[in-house]
Amino acid sequence: MENCIFCKIGKGEIPAHKIYEDQEFFAFLDIKPHAKGHTVLIPKKHGLNALDYNDEDLSRLMCVIKKIMLILKKKLNPDGFNVGWNDGSAAGQVVPHLHLHILPRYNDDNGGSMHSIIKNPQVDVEDVAKLFK
Numbered sequence: 237m238e239n240c241i242f243c244k245i246g247k248g249e250i251p252a253h254k255i256y257e258d259q260e261f262f263a264f265l266d267i268k269p270h271a272k273g274h275t276v277l278i279p280k281k282h283g284l285n286a287l288d289y290n291d292e293d294l295s296r297l298m299c300v301i302k303k304i305m306l307i308l309k310k311k312l313n314p315d316g317f318n319v320g321w322n323d324g325s326a327a328g329q330v331v332p333h334l335h336l337h338i339l340p341r342y343n344d345d346n347g348g349s350m351h352s353i354i355k356n357p358q359v360d361v362e363d364v365a366k367l368f369k
């Protein structure tokens with residue numbers, strides 16, 4: 237899509253620190269890393285979020301996540317990873333092109349888990365469960 241920064245990175249029109257590329261996907265180091273080796277993985281095809289891609293695209297995306305984890309493991313030897321994406325501005329998505337954050341984690345990095353993104357203790361799980369019955 238025109239004027240999409242991640243489309244431009246995927247096409248090589250804007251420079252990035254590439255760590256992986258194939259016909260469909262491109263992965264590069266986040267310009268403002270939250271961890272050593274913080275990587276952004278994009279499909280080259282533009283879409284806002286996962287709902288814009290078919291199941292085959294998303295299956296291949298999962299395989300590429302694994303490849304990138306192996307690359308990062310080999311180069312940086314992290315102790316773990318957080319992998320995920322911000323879907324929608326309410327969730328912190330700034331760039332409107334689907335992208336996964338792959339965050340290598342180290343035993344002494346003082347970071348939190350996925351649970352530290354949001355805490356909403358007034359939510360009663362029993363009330364919410366009723367909505368799914």
Ligand code: AMP
Pocket residue numbers: 241250252264265266267268269276321322328329330331332
């Ligand atoms: P999000 O909040 O999920 O939309 O995250 C967008 C991410 O893309 C942020 O972590 C940015 O630091 C990163 N980012 C934005 N522009 C670039 C760029 N030109 N090169 C590398 N990373 C970028």
Ligand code: ZN
Pocket residue numbers: 237240241242243244281282283332333
């Ligand atoms: Zn795009």
